[in-house]
Amino acid sequence: MKRNLKHLILPLVALSGVSAMCVPLAAKQKVTALPEVLVESSRRNMLHVLAYVREYSQLTTYSDTVTLFREKMVDFMLPGSRKSRYQGWRIPRIIKSESYYHFTNTDGLDSVSDTSRHLFSWSDWMGLPPNADLPEVILSRSVAADTLMGKYSPAEVWSRRDDLIDLEINVLADTVARRWVPNMKSFFSDDKVEFADFKVRYKYANVLDKRLMQRDLTGYTYRVDAFGRGHDMFRFNRRDEAYFATTEAEVYVLDMEYITEKEAKKWSRRKYDKDETELIRAVEAPPIPDHILALMERVANIDMEHVRLTADIDRSMMRMERNRSKAGEALRYLKNITGISDARAKHKQNKDWQEFREKLKK
Numbered sequence: 001m002k003r004n005l006k007h008l009i010l011p012l013v014a015l016s017g018v019s020a021m022c023v024p025l026a027a028k029q030k031v032t033a034l035p036e037v038l039v040e041s042s043r044r045n046m047l048h049v050l051a052y053v054r055e056y057s058q059l060t061t062y063s064d065t066v067t068l069f070r071e072k073m074v075d076f077m078l079p080g081s082r083k084s085r086y087q088g089w090r091i092p093r094i095i096k097s098e099s100y101y102h103f104t105n106t107d108g109l110d111s112v113s114d115t116s117r118h119l120f121s122w123s124d125w126m127g128l129p130p131n132a133d134l135p136e137v138i139l140s141r142s143v144a145a146d147t148l149m150g151k152y153s154p155a156e157v158w159s160r161r162d163d164l165i166d167l168e169i170n171v172l173a174d175t176v177a178r179r180w181v182p183n184m185k186s187f188f189s190d191d192k193v194e195f196a197d198f199k200v201r202y203k204y205a206n207v208l209d210k211r212l213m214q215r216d217l218t219g220y221t222y223r224v225d226a227f228g229r230g231h232d233m234f235r236f237n238r239r240d241e242a243y244f245a246t247t248e249a250e251v252y253v254l255d256m257e258y259i260t261e262k263e264a265k266k267w268s269r270r271k272y273d274k275d276e277t278e279l280i281r282a283v284e285a286p287p288i289p290d291h292i293l294a295l296m297e298r299v300a301n302i303d304m305e306h307v308r309l310t311a312d313i314d315r316s317m318m319r320m321e322r323n324r325s326k327a328g329e330a331l332r333y334l335k336n337i338t339g340i341s342d343a344r345a346k347h348k349q350n351k352d353w354q355e356f357r358e359k360l361k362k
């Protein structure tokens with residue numbers, strides 16, 4: 001259990017001239033374990049959070065369905081105070097990821113893979129909730145429940161039992177509820193996406209203050225259902241074809257600690273080898289369902305080398321040589337002798353390099 005030093009007072013008793021062996025056995029048995037202490041410091045103003053994520057996602061069009069099961073280990077870097085100059089990152093950064101895809105369509109296709117060009121998981125944008133004040137009813141009682149209504153349905157349902165807080169959010173019930181998913185706000189103003197369902201459930205432990213703090217978060221679950229059109233969002237299918245994307249995910253906090261800004265920047269520059277990094281599962285995560293285990297076994301039995309050697313060539317990735325007329329050849333000759341082609345080639349090379357660097361940063 002974590003304890004803030006501001007709320008922790010440990011009485012000290014000085015025993016002069018008494019050996020530890022002289023302490024009575026009964027006194028020893030009273031102390032079984034000391035609570036974990038979370039030390040806060042003005043210098044250690046960045047909160048580093050390590051979490052395990054398990055998600056079930058699906059992308060559906062009129063003719064195709066892609067089902068995804070993914071396990072991943074992610075981390076977040078959050079400013080511990082407003083004085084922090086370094087802002088870290090609030091969306092999950094992937095440290096280790098293992099994916100399992102199942103493809104089906106109306107023509108009878110039934111195949112599996114561990115990779116896909118379609119990125120449709122909402123878990124890539126779901127970050128941690130912000131700090132927030134406790135409602136008066138929850139604050140004044142050790143066992144309590146409270147419901148905050150939205151326009152048509154409950155927006156926030158709070159429940160408390162001692163230092164444990166359970167909070168259910170219906171993000172679509174009211175615009176105010178969107179404050180709990182700050183990384184998703186931009187999607188609500190995008191006319192290309194329409195949410196059908198968006199619910200989140202946060203769990204906290206060791207809540208001893210008047211505010212819910214990110215350091216007290218132990219985990220959360222969520223479900224996001226959305227309609228969209230075109231491939232502007234997920235680069236899937238034609239621009240005029242609708243899709244339905246859904247994600248159900250469980251997030252378990254594995255560890256968190258306060259660190260300095262200097263240490264946080266070192267974490268941001270750290271690179272992870274997917275083959276060497278071990279995936280750590282949360283102990284409290286439930287067993288993986290049988291049908292998912294069957295999918296994982298099916299993917300594991302794929303002969304990847306055979307697939308690569310026998311796969312059809314994707315001609316969309318090839319640049320076809322265009323027929324050049326005599327006029328085109330003459331124009332190319334003039335560009336070469338005037339240096340125009342070289343200048344354009346160098347400009348394009350610099351532009352491509354800058355875009356490549358920006359993609360790496362993201």
